[in-house]
Structures are given as structure tokens and as C-alpha cells.
Amino acid sequence: MELDRRVFLTTGAALATGSLAAMRAFAAPRDPEPLRMGFIGVGSRGMGLLQLALGMPGIRVAAVCDIDPGRVRAAQDLVESADQARPAAYGATPRAYRQLLARDDVEAVLIATPMQLHATMAVDALHAGKHVLSEVAAAVTLDECWDLVHAVRETGRTYMLAENVCYYRQNMTVLEMLRQGLFGPLTYAECGYVHDCRFLLYGPDGKLTWRGELARRCSGNWYPTHSLGPVAQWMGINVTDRLERLVSFSTRSVGAAHYAREALGLSEEAIGDGFIGDSNTCLIQTESGALIDLRYDVASLRPVLSTTYFALQGERASYEDRNGLRVHVEGRSGHEQWEAMDAYLEEFPHPLWSRWHDVADASGHGGADFYAIQEFVDCVREGRPSPIDVVDAATWSSIIPLSAESVRLGGAPVEVPDFRA
Ligand SMILES: NC(=O)c1ccc[n+]([C@@H]2O[C@H](COP(=O)([O-])OP(=O)(O)OC[C@H]3O[C@@H](n4cnc5c(N)ncnc54)[C@H](O)[C@@H]3O)[C@@H](O)[C@H]2O)c1
Incomplete structure (x- = not known):
């Protein structure tokens, strides 16, 4: 059975109020033809996703684009080595991706360029009639967020944010536990992306990379979706609740x-004015009265155990993953006892995990990258709604400009737009 996006995301609380009635299977027949895709940006991430896609029978790679000619050739070689025809190549100028978009044999694109380019490229792709799978974040300004939302509405094409952390097995399991009502209404979540990425801020030539440019410019949280995405799905954001307002504070910067x-x-001269802030925290209030504590830090020294962390509090259950995956569920767990998640992973498998884990497990990020691509292909082919659609993408990505604005205002509250409007 296929699940539509609202059912995939709906929390246990919503189910208790009867929205199960909204569940309906999408019975569109599977299109036997593979989806013909173009890959825009085949750097480190794009190449990894290209390799993964080449192992998936539902995809044919028609064209690749990158402004680095070496990258383009490597991508073409990779496609050929997977027994597909050598794809058309573009990238002579920063706008050459538009030539790829003009091709009739490209139905969909995967965008894995620097984050600052995602929204413009996605909007152009949608208007060229292509479906879009975009790397994170979707956009870096509020105008871009709205442009994306409008472009999807105007064109009716499928847009999905490739937020792979939503597809980590434990995160899908928590979603399933919510759906089965184990948590009750939610009140609080804590999440963060805390990952020493300083080695990515400068290139070998000592110049700032695109990440360095962002870190230099944005005083807020410029990488929010890995941590906020799963929490937003758990809380039914844009389904049964919404992000209402946030306050944000940043530390001074020393690490980078x-x-x-x-x-x-x-030299001090080369470092210049340095960066704006190392560590940022946002407190986001939802319309229903829940609170999300969202942290971000890519510029501080620390070993990497996990790049993300999560905790979730409901009326009847509590979950956290920083000291191993553990949960406490009323009526199941011993008094004052945390339980390891192992038994829950087995007992509450998400339908997607049950369906694909045999093939997904070997791929990147514990299978999460596989699910994101497979879901996109299936949504396009089956004509069902995107599981991480443009409204979610805009909402989660809007934290970038909104957190920076709150920091600029000394931590004053700023409203989160309702992108469903
Ligand atoms: N979901 C995840 O787990 C994950 C992990 C890493 C990166 N990412 C995201 O993937 C994206 C790419 O990250 P990366 O690490 O591969 O960066 P990267 O710098 O290695 O790759 C970006 C590529 O885009 C190319 N490019 C730049 N401008 C272009 C243009 N105008 N037209 C065509 N190509 C252009 C560059 O030449 C480069 O090859 C980023 O948005 C990042 O946030 C996501």
C-alpha cells in the first residue's frame, strides 16, 4: 500500500482525532519507463547521489552539468561505467544548466550545487517543466522560499527536498510510533546539527568555499533542515500544526x-573580519504550543560521533538519541527507566523501511539517501504528492534568514510565514 504525504507525516495525535479517514491508497499504475534525469552539480554530494541513482533501475541519466569540466567528465565516465549511454554534458558557464533544462529527454533534475544556487535553479527547472529533487537547504532567503512555492503552484510539477535525515531508520521508527499513538500530544523537541566542518570552509588555495562564504555572511543557522526536518514531520508541521515564531541567538566566533x-x-589579513558566530540556537514555538530547541554549529572543535541529535517529548513517551537510542513509554517501560530502542525498531518499522531496507541498507547514510531518491521517483511516476514538498522545504529553509534576522535584532521574536497560504 502506498501512503500519501499527509498520511506519511500525520502524527499519532492526529490519528486519534480521526484523520485516518484521510488515508487512501494511490492506485496509479507503475510506469515501466525509467525516469530520465539530469544532474546539476556533480561535486562531492552530486557524484555520490549519481552513483547511487545509477544502481536504481527506475532512473536513466540523460545529462549532467557542472562548471568544473573535470567533474563533468568524471560524471560522464561514471554513467558510462554503469552501462548507460554517455550523458550530454553542460557547464561552460554558470547558466549553462539552462541548456540542460531545455532538453526534451530530461524529465527531472537533481540539484546538488552550492546552497545559494538551489532556489534559482529549481525555479528555472520547474518553469522548464521539470520535476525537481533539491539538495538541502531549498533556499537561503525568504523571497527565494516564496518563489519556490509559487513556481510549484504555477507549474504543477513535483518538487521534493532531498532531506535524507528524515529517512534514518530510527527517525522513521519514531514517526511510526507517533502514528500508532505511543507519544500522545507532543510538547517539546530538541535537535541540532553540530559537526566540525571547518575543513570545508576554506579550499586548498586558502580561499573561502561556498560554505565559508555562507558562514561568513549569515549570523544565524544556515544548515537547519537535517535537524528540523525529522522534528517537523514528527510534530505534523504544515499538517496539524505549524511553526509560528522564533527567537535566535549566536555566540561570538573564535573556532573558524x-x-x-x-x-x-x-595570515590575519587573509582571515579578514572572520566569521560572525560559531554556535547558534533557535527556540521555535509552534501554533499548538510546542517548543523546538534547534542548535547549529559547524565551526567548533569536536569529534564527530553523530552530526545530528534529537530528543522528543510527548504526553506519554520520551525519546532521545544522544546517549544511544533510548525511549521511555508509559505503560511499557519500567518506572524511571529508559529502554534501548532495539525492540521498538523491530516492532514499529516504518512501511518504507519494511519495503526497501534490503536494498537500501548498503547505500549512503544508512540507506537514507536511497529512500530520498526512491521516494522522489515513485512520487513522480505514481502521481502522488511529494513527501517533503515545497511548503515543507520553504518552511524548514526559512530558518536561515529568520534566525539571522532575529540575531540581528538582538534575539527579538520573528514570525515564521505560513507557506501554505
Ligand atoms: N544531504 C546531505 O547529507 C548532504 C551532504 C553534503 C552536501 N549536501 C548538499 O549538497 C550540495 C552540494 O554540496 P557538496 O558538498 O557536493 O559541494 P561541492 O562544492 O563539492 O559541489 C558543488 C558542485 O557544484 C558545482 N557548481 C557550482 N556552481 C555551479 C553552476 N552554476 N552550475 C553547475 N554546477 C555548479 C561545483 O563546481 C561543484 O562541483 C549542497 O547544497 C550541500 O548542502 C547535502
């Missing part, structure tokens, strides 16, 4: 400049 000085030997 220290790294540039010590690890890269850059």
Missing part, C-alpha cells in the same frame, strides 16, 4: 578563525 590560523597557516 583559529582553524584558519593554526591548521591552514593563514
Whole structure:
């Protein structure tokens, strides 16, 4: 049985109020033809996703695009080595992706360019009649968020944000537990992306990379979707609840400049004004009265155990993953006892995990990358709604400009737009 997006996301609380009636199977016949895709941006991430896609029978790669000619050739070679025809190549100029979009044999594109380019490229792709799978984040300004929403409405094409952390097995299991009512109404979530990425802020030439440029410019949280995405799905954001307002604070910055000085030997002149803030926290209030504590830090020294972390509080259950995956469920767990998640992973498998884990497990991020691509292909082919649609993409990505605005205002509350409007 296929699940539509609202059912995939609906929380246990919503089910208790009868929205199960909304469940309906999409019976569209499977199109036997593979989806013909173009890959825009075949750097580190794009190449990894290309490799994964080449192992999936539902995809044919018609064209690739990157402004780095070496990357384009490597991508073409990779496609050929997977026994597909050598794809058309583009990238002579930063706008050459539009030539790829003009091709009739490209039905959909995967965009894995620097984040600052995603929204413009996605809007152009939608208007060219292509379906879009976009890497995170979807956009970096509020105008871009709205442009995306309008472009999807105007064109009727499928847009999906490739937020792979939503497809981690434990995160899908929590979603399933919510759907089966184990948590009751939710009040609080804590989540963060805390990952020492300083090595990605500068290139080998000592110049700032696109990530470095973002870190230099944005004083808020510029990588919110990995952590906010699963929480938003758990809380039914844009389904039964919505993000209403946030406050945001950032620390001063010491980590990135220290790294540039010590690890890269850059002069004070080359480092310049440095970065704006190392660590950022947002407190986001939802319309129903729940609170999300969202943290972000890519510029501080720390070993990487996990790049993301989560905790979730409901009326009848509590979950957290920072000290191993553990849960406490009223009526099931011993008094004052955390339980390891192992038994729950087995007992509450998400339907997607049950369906695909045999093939997904071997792929990137514990299978999560596979689910994101497979879901996109299936949605397009079956004509069902995107599970991480443009409204979610805009809402989650809007944290980038909104957090920066709140920091600029000294931590004053700022409203989160309702992108469903
Ligand atoms: N979901 C995840 O787990 C995950 C992991 C890593 C990166 N990402 C996302 O993937 C995206 C790419 O990250 P990356 O690490 O591969 O970066 P990268 O710098 O390695 O790759 C970006 C590529 O885009 C190309 N490019 C730049 N401008 C272009 C243009 N105008 N037209 C065509 N190509 C252009 C660059 O030449 C480069 O090859 C980012 O948005 C990042 O946030 C997501």
C-alpha cells in the first residue's frame, strides 16, 4: 500500500482525532519507463547521489552539468561505467544548466550545487517543466522560499527536498510510533546539527568555499533542515500544526578563525573580519504550543560521533538519541527507566523501511539517501504528492534568514510565514 504525504507525516495525535479517514491508497499504475534525469552539480554530494541513482533501475541519466569540466567528465565516465549511454554534458558557464533544462529527454533534475544556487535553479527547472529533487537547504532567503512555492503552484510539477535525515531508520521508527499513538500530544523537541566542518570552509588555495562564504555572511543557522526536518514531520508541521515564531541567538566566533590560523597557516589579513558566530540556537514555538530547541554549529572543535541529535517529548513517551537510542513509554517501560530502542525498531518499522531496507541498507547514510531518491521517483511516476514538498522545504529553509534576522535584532521574536497560504 502506498501512503500519501499527509498520511506519511500525520502524527499519532492526529490519528486519534480521526484523520485516518484521510488515508487512501494511490492506485496509479507503475510506469515501466525509467525516469530520465539530469544532474546539476556533480561535486562531492552530486557524484555520490549519481552513483547511487545509477544502481536504481527506475532512473536513466540523460545529462549532467557542472562548471568544473573535470567533474563533468568524471560524471560522464561514471554513467558510462554503469552501462548507460554517455550523458550530454553542460557547464561552460554558470547558466549553462539552462541548456540542460531545455532538453526534451530530461524529465527531472537533481540539484546538488552550492546552497545559494538551489532556489534559482529549481525555479528555472520547474518553469522548464521539470520535476525537481533539491539538495538541502531549498533556499537561503525568504523571497527565494516564496518563489519556490509559487513556481510549484504555477507549474504543477513535483518538487521534493532531498532531506535524507528524515529517512534514518530510527527517525522513521519514531514517526511510526507517533502514528500508532505511543507519544500522545507532543510538547517539546530538541535537535541540532553540530559537526566540525571547518575543513570545508576554506579550499586548498586558502580561499573561502561556498560554505565559508555562507558562514561568513549569515549570523544565524544556515544548515537547519537535517535537524528540523525529522522534528517537523514528527510534530505534523504544515499538517496539524505549524511553526509560528522564533527567537535566535549566536555566540561570538573564535573556532573558524583559529582553524584558519593554526591548521591552514593563514595570515590575519587573509582571515579578514572572520566569521560572525560559531554556535547558534533557535527556540521555535509552534501554533499548538510546542517548543523546538534547534542548535547549529559547524565551526567548533569536536569529534564527530553523530552530526545530528534529537530528543522528543510527548504526553506519554520520551525519546532521545544522544546517549544511544533510548525511549521511555508509559505503560511499557519500567518506572524511571529508559529502554534501548532495539525492540521498538523491530516492532514499529516504518512501511518504507519494511519495503526497501534490503536494498537500501548498503547505500549512503544508512540507506537514507536511497529512500530520498526512491521516494522522489515513485512520487513522480505514481502521481502522488511529494513527501517533503515545497511548503515543507520553504518552511524548514526559512530558518536561515529568520534566525539571522532575529540575531540581528538582538534575539527579538520573528514570525515564521505560513507557506501554505
Ligand atoms: N544531504 C546531505 O547529507 C548532504 C551532504 C553534503 C552536501 N549536501 C548538499 O549538497 C550540495 C552540494 O554540496 P557538496 O558538498 O557536493 O559541494 P561541492 O562544492 O563539492 O559541489 C558543488 C558542485 O557544484 C558545482 N557548481 C557550482 N556552481 C555551479 C553552476 N552554476 N552550475 C553547475 N554546477 C555548479 C561545483 O563546481 C561543484 O562541483 C549542497 O547544497 C550541500 O548542502 C547535502
